Amino acid sequence: xxxxxxxxxxxxxxxxxxxxxxxxxxxxxxxxxxxxxxxxxxxxxxxxxxxxxxxxxxxxxxxxxxxxxxxxxxxxxxxxxxxxxxxxxxxxxxxxxxxxxxxxxxxxxxxxxxxxxxxxxxxxxxxxxxxxxxxx
Amino acid sequence: xxxxxxxxxxxxxxxxxxxxxxxxxxxxxxxxxxxxxxxxxxxxxxxxxxxxxxxxxxxxxxxxxxxxxxxxxxxxxxxxxxxxxxxxxxxxxxxxxxxxxxxxxxxxxxxxxxxxxxxxxxxxxxxxxxxxxxxxxxxxxxxxxxxxxxxxxxxxxxxxxxxxxxxxxxxxxxxxxxxxxxxxxx
Numbered sequence: 058x059x060x061x062x063x064x065x066x067x068x069x070x071x072x073x074x075x076x077x078x079x080x081x082x083x084x085x086x087x088x089x090x091x092x093x094x095x096x097x098x099x100x101x102x103x104x105x106x107x108x109x110x111x112x113x114x115x116x117x118x119x120x121x122x123x124x125x126x127x128x129x130x131x132x133x134x135x136x137x138x139x140x141x142x143x144x145x146x147x148x149x150x151x152x153x154x155x156x157x158x159x160x161x162x163x164x165x166x167x168x169x170x171x172x173x174x175x176x177x178x179x180x181x182x183x184x185x186x187x188x189x190x191x192x193x
Numbered sequence: 194x195x196x197x198x199x200x201x202x203x204x205x206x207x208x209x210x211x212x213x214x215x216x217x218x219x220x221x222x223x224x225x226x227x228x229x230x231x232x233x234x235x236x237x238x239x240x241x242x243x244x245x246x247x248x249x250x251x252x253x254x255x256x257x258x259x260x261x262x263x264x265x266x267x268x269x270x271x272x273x274x275x276x277x278x279x280x281x282x283x284x285x286x287x288x289x290x291x292x293x294x295x296x297x298x299x300x301x302x303x304x305x306x307x308x309x310x311x312x313x314x315x316x317x318x319x320x321x322x323x324x325x326x327x328x329x330x331x332x333x334x335x336x337x338x339x340x341x342x343x344x345x346x347x348x349x350x351x352x353x354x355x356x357x358x359x360x361x362x363x364x365x366x367x368x369x370x371x372x373x374x375x376x377x378x379x
Binding site: 075076077078079080090091092093095097098099100122153154155176177179180181183185 | 194195196197198199200251254274276307364367368371372375378379
């Protein structure tokens with residue numbers, strides 16, 4: 058099943074390269090596409106989630122705006138080291154509605170996920186929701 | 194409270210006073226280098242600017258690119274996805290003003306269709322007897338290119354902050370605008 062609120066997987070944001078206190082990175086994992094995190098200028102931008110347990114993932118679904126290139130990395134260590142790339146993609150530009158993108162993964166396991174936005178269609182990009190389908 | 198970050202590309206012909214201007218801005222008017230030393234490659238100046246009445250600020254990462262042709266190509270590698278642009282000429286050099294169009298073209302090639310707020314700066318306004326570019330002419334050209342015009346004298350510490358403050362404000366305004374847009378999407 059798809060778990061809309063990543064926070065129910067026990068996910069926590071442990072790093073974010075930008076933060077406007079009105080739009081904190083926790084908004085990415087609250088399961089709601091109305092709340093969002095926004096970058097505050099320049100690229101690359103990144104954020105890292107930590108899960109309480111190892112999670113086995115089959116799909117990552119992302120709602121965003123103006124993101125151009127995104128790379129997803131994972132770590133299976135307990136201390137957020139040794140990240141390896143699991144997916145990267147150039148998103149299509151959308152106007153007037155959010156970008157929605159899926160990344161299919163074949164049961165990849167992770168304790169940490171790192172999202173690196175290397176470029177955008179605007180100076181500022183927003184991420185509204187990251188949801189994953191998987192099991193703990 | 195938010196701190197934005199903006200990459201500011203500082204360009205213009207060699208010896209128009211780009212480094213003098215950025216150093217004056219960085220040091221709050223405390224440091225004017227009397228002897229010319231050509232910037233080979235690029236220098237990075239970082240300074241935070243507060244946005245009045247907001248508690249917010251914009252941290253400018255000023256990429257001061259050497260204006261000499263030999264160095265430009267190497268500098269261009271650092272211009273990717275610029276946030277704001279500061280284009281400088283010397284009011285006592287008609288040639289440096291004429292080249293502004295070329296500089297603008299060069300920078301725009303790196304903007305990938307992004308709206309990049311910019312200022313045109315006529316530096317060395319203290320050299321009034323040797324002035325070759327009239328304020329009105331520069332102002333008119335700036336307007337036609339969507340740039341805000343400022344005159345400065347890095348030597349006399351005049352107005353050196355203004356162009357950077359204006360860029361910080363424009364970038365901040367862009368941020369506010371984008372947040373509004375994004376709020377309507379969700």
